Amino acid sequence: MGNTQTIMKVTRKKKFFVDAKSTKNKLSGLNAGRLAAHRNKIGGTYTIVITPRYVPAVLTDIKATPIVIIRASTFSEYLYNCIDNDVRQIDYKEFDDIITTNLGSDISKNISTLTIEKFASKS
Numbered sequence: 454m455g456n457t458q459t460i461m462k463v464t465r466k467k468k469f470f471v472d473a474k475s476t477k478n479k480l481s482g483l484n485a486g487r488l489a490a491h492r493n494k495i496g497g498t499y500t501i502v503i504t505p506r507y508v509p510a511v512l513t514d515i516k517a518t519p520i521v522i523i524r525a526s527t528f529s530e531y532l533y534n535c536i537d538n539d540v541r542q543i544d545y546k547e548f549d550d551i552i553t554t555n556l557g558s559d560i561s562k563n564i565s566t567l568t569i570e571k572f573a574s575k576s
Contacts, residue, residue: 467549519556521559
């Protein structure tokens with residue numbers, strides 16, 4: 454197989470912070486203050502936390518903050534479908550719209566819906 458390249462097309466100039474968690478156990482908590490410090494350091498608008506699993510209390514940690522959670526499996530499913538359907542330029546606007554209207558929550562269901570809408574077979 455050859456090298457594949459996926460390009461995120463940014464339609465608006467916006468900075469954001471991404472924190473990817475890898476844990477064999479469920480993510481038990483987030484330090485919203487630490488995430489805010491990282492976001493502020495780069496002048497970011499919001500933080501995306503990508504994690505395999507988390508406990509429900511994590512949603513309390515991010516409530517009313519400019520932080521969203523995406524499950525790693527949901528994010529990878531979207532990227533897999535882009536590659537499988539030869540989509541090499543991804544318009545980030547759809548993600549940005551979902552994120553900005555759902556700050557302080559888990560947006561995995563929204564991203565799953567986007568994946569289905571973009572890639573489900575139309576009969």
